[in-house]
Each structure stands twice: as structure tokens, then as C-alpha cells.
Amino acid sequence: MNDDLKQRTMALVKALVVFGLAYPLTNAYTHALMSHTPTAVGTVASRYDVVPFVAWAIVPYSLSFVLFVLSFYVVSSAMLSRLLHRLVFGTLVACLCFYAYPLMFAYDRPVMSEQWRWSYELLSLVDKPYNQLPSLHACYALLFGVSLWHVVQGRWRGLYRVGLSLICVAIAGATLFTWQHHVADVVAGLGLAVAALVAERWLHALPHTTGRAMMKFITLGVLWFLGWAVVPVLAGYQGTAWAMMAKLMGMYGCLGLFSVAWLYAKPSWITILLAKETDKHHVGAFRPSAYGLGLPIIIIYQLMWRLAWACHFVCHDIGRRVIHTQAFTIMAIGHLPDDVLDELSQHAGRYRQVLWIDVCAEMASDFAHARLLADNEMATRWQYINLGVMDLQYFDDSIMNHIKALHDGIKQAGEPNTLIICQCAMGQSRSVAVMICLLALQQGICPHRLSVQDKEMMDSVLSSYGKHRAWRLLA
Incomplete structure (x- = not known):
């Protein structure tokens, strides 16, 4: 595997890992709420939701999964990290919304023919009628369209862009016709995509390593919070003191990791906080103050180092x-x-x-x-x-x-x-x-x-x- 292909595959794996950790977690969270406290799960159905159910709409709906993988191998090398940051940002913000506002689709799908039933049964294995607002499918559709816009140049550029636009519109629209999302979900998903593009543009203006570092710690912060906040509910401790303590621990860790992410945008602060030896003694041991908001990152790096050493990612031969x-x-x-x-x-x-x-x-x-x-x-x-x-x-x-x-x-x-x-x-x-x-x-x-x-x-x-x-x- 050459370096370029390896880099693209690693970027895809990172995006899939973030999605695979955050999305199922919030799905399971809403499902647990439905079992314990159904009134805690709402819906955004409105009078505008008059879209009929169209069974074959699952075909364009499924194209989102194809584009998710394909996009990492067709964008330019310069666009690769930007695509990754856009998708990860959209996924993280959407999953925070799913946690804060647990929703479900308001209607049951009608009985369908055997021809399409297996497709929806397969869909139910990876997705549930939860994780509604914003629609990640709609968000991804717009992000794919923008990220893949300049892939083809020359005489076929116009035809390619028309086809790409139709595919992205079909993906976003299919979320309605498959009765997977309401109109408000799709509108919110498109709004999230715009926010992701704006945020990624700001990150892109920073030095490359700075943007990567900020995205890394924002991701760790969100995953830390979701893990601490959701797992106690899945274990049946909803509403208990244990669940509240876990949620506070999640908020504390998230705040600490977000603070680290913000430091990268303010390198002068890093010099003040670290180079002046306010965090470590003269022999390299942490001062007590370093274990404040810095404790989550200290724990994470200890775990990362132990894993790297066990897997021989670190050189053993001094x-x-x-x-x-x-x-x-x-x-x-x-x-x-x-x-x-x-x-x-x-x-x-x-x-x-x-x-x-x-x-x-x-x-x-x-x-x-x-x-x-x-x-x-x-x-x-x-x-x-x-x-x-x-x-x-x-x-x-x-x-x-x-x-x-x-x-x-x-x-x-x-x-x-x-x-x-x-x-x-x-x-x-x-x-x-x-x-x-x-x-x-x-x-x-x-x-x-x-x-x-x-x-x-x-x-x-x-x-x-x-x-x-x-x-x-x-x-």
C-alpha cells in the first residue's frame, strides 16, 4: 500500500471510528429512555410532514454510505483533511444534539412488499427511528456535494456537477420518503452542514498541525462526555446519584479537553502556562494545579502510551x-x-x-x-x-x-x-x-x-x- 492510499484509508478509518462510537451510543441512549421514560423522548412532526412513504427511496438513501467511503479516495490530497474535519464536526455536533434532545420518528412505516422489506430490516440493524434532529444524512449529503465539487475538471465538469447535485439532493430527499426523518430534521441537517463548512474553513486557516490538534481534542472531549453521560443510562442507573456524578465527570472532562483544544489557537497562552514551568516542578513532576482541568488529558495520554508500548508502536531499542x-x-x-x-x-x-x-x-x-x-x-x-x-x-x-x-x-x-x-x-x-x-x-x-x-x-x-x-x- 503506497503512502497516499494509506493516508486516505487512515482518514476514512478515523471518520468511521468517530461515527461508530458516537452515533450508536446516542441511538442506544434514546432507546433506553423509551424503555424507562417514554415521555422524555419527543418528536418534531408538523403539518408540513405530508410526504408519502416510497419504499424504493431506500436506494438513493443507501448511496450516502457509498459516498462516505468513496469520497475519501477521490478527493485531492489537499482536500482530504478538510473532508475528514467536516464529517467529524458534523457527526459530533449532531450526536450532542441527539443526546440533548432525544427524538423519534412519529409514524410507523406501512406494510410493504417482500421486495423491499429486507432492505428496511437491514437498515433497522444499523439505524433506529431515533437520532432525528439534525438529519446526518442531509448534513452529509451537502458536505459530500461541496467536498466532491472540484473532483472532475475539463469538458465533463458540467455533466459531473449536475449528476453530483442530483445524487446529493436525492440522498437528502430520500430521508423523507423512507420515513426516516421529518422535514425539520432535514432543514436542521442542512444548517449543520453549513456550520460544519464555516468551522472547517476557520480551522483550515490555522497551521495544519494546529487545526489537526484542535479537532483531535474536540473529538476526544465530545466522546468523553457522551461516554460518561450515556453509559449509566444504558446500565439502568437513570435518575440516580451515580448517573448524575457520571454526567458531571463527563462535563468536567469535556471542558478540560475543550480548553486544551482552545490553547492551540492561542499559542502565546501555551508559553505562559507551560514554558514558565507553572505546570511542572523543576524535576518534571506535575504540580497539583496541573491535575485540575488537565486530569482527563493526563489519563488519556497514559492510556495511549500503554497501548502504544504494548503494540510496539514505540521503539524499545534505546x-x-x-x-x-x-x-x-x-x-x-x-x-x-x-x-x-x-x-x-x-x-x-x-x-x-x-x-x-x-x-x-x-x-x-x-x-x-x-x-x-x-x-x-x-x-x-x-x-x-x-x-x-x-x-x-x-x-x-x-x-x-x-x-x-x-x-x-x-x-x-x-x-x-x-x-x-x-x-x-x-x-x-x-x-x-x-x-x-x-x-x-x-x-x-x-x-x-x-x-x-x-x-x-x-x-x-x-x-x-x-x-x-x-x-x-x-x-
């Missing part, structure tokens, strides 16, 4: 990640378990000076533990430096100035027997980006102005690292 230069020795690592940390500490004992650069705001540093494990007989001087960088944070001038000042200090000290350890959560992006910056500065090159030849030279040096994500932070 020895092959060491890079030697005339001025210093440098390496990039992720969070480490005790046995590997002990190995690293013994290796660090060979050097007169160890500079531990903490590039991870979401996890406590291993610095204090590593220094404790080191051989006390060695005359190694350990120094902790907190850069205060968040996951996927773009390396702007503020961060670069910190790195340049660090490099100038190393150069002025003139101690060649120095080991620099750059640590982030997984050792794949932020820590590698800092390492690239220090290596570039050592060569007298500005990290933000690397030529193609410079990048090729860096890639040959960083042969054992996953560099692609690190380069994006510097682009």
Missing part, C-alpha cells in the same frame, strides 16, 4: 537511537517503563553532563526517576529543561527561540561529553523535531529554512526515527 556529533550526543525517546529507563540511566552515566529536554506537556517526565536509577559513583551532572510543548503544536518563533537559546548555552559551555535526551510521549514527533532543530543549528542551518538537500541529509542521520510527523511541526 541503543540504536543515539546520534553522535562533535559537539554533543543526542537522542529522542518517548515515555519509558522502568526496565528500559534503567538501561538508559546506565548509558547516561558515561557522560559528564545530561541535558534532559522535556517536550511533553501531557505526561510527567522520567527525569527524576532516571537520575535516581543512575549509578551514583558516576560524576554526571543532570539538568532538566521544560520546553512546554503540546502534542501536534507547531514550532513557532517562541519555541524556536527557546531551542536556539538552549543550543547557544550548549555551545558556550563547550562540553563535548554531553548527552541530550529529548523526551515526548511516544518519541516520534515533538522530541524528534527538537532533535532536528538542534542538529540543524549545530550545522549553522535555520530549522525553518531547510533546503531539500538539508532534509535529505537529516533523513539519512535520523534513519531509525519516524520523521514524517516531526517534519510537519517544522513546516
